[in-house]
């Protein structure tokens with residue numbers, strides 16, 4: 504490999520390591536922005552993606568003791584779905600039901616997420632669903648920035664492997680942790696943000712924050728449902744405008 508390319512790749516790795524790390528740079532702007540562009544180079548096959556994800560899960564995450572969350576988990580919750588999905592949903596962390604079953608979004612909030620996915624004309628198995636942290640935080644508290652940064656390496660590699668066209672972050676904590684911002688979900692949702700460097704060839708991946716299904720269940724108002732639907736419609740249009748090669 505020629506030196507210039509090696510340097511560029513090294514620089515990119517350093518940057519991606521920073522993205523979800525303690526020294527993370529802001530990953531997106533809260534200001535209204537046009538949908539980001541999508542690069543289409545360097546895609547892995549679906550089979551290869553599945554292989555990579557399975558290896559990370561089975562050989563690293565399941566036995567991971569890199570942060571204190573390992574002490575209280577029943578089991579890790581890596582994520583599931585189509586390894587070649589165009590749309591990836593990311594929540595903050597597993598809850599009690601997820602911790603018991605080892606699968607993301609399987610409780611009441613998961614049922615509502617399934618309905619949201621179906622409303623988009625998709626099935627749950629057509630998308631990929633994961634969380635920022637892979638172990639349940641005690642009492643369902645929000646993961647700390649250190650926990651998110653520690654576990655963030657797994658999420659970064661999931662995103663890089665799946666290389667989705669768009670990510671839908673669910674709820675304020677997931678958006679804040681993913682985009683490294685202190686801005687609340689009310690201001691973040693409905694606008695496109697960018698997760699730099701994690702797409703093919705170091706390109707950005709588009710992120711649409713929206714409300715968490717658990718919040719919707721608590722405040723099931725017409726206004727909140729309309730906002731989430733508006734966000735999901737933007738995602739559907741974006742994916743339609745950027746077909747995968």
Ligand code: SF4
Pocket residue numbers: 564567568569570571572573579636637638650653654
């Ligand atoms: S939350 Fe992530 S980093 Fe922490 S122990 Fe679980 S898998 Fe490891």
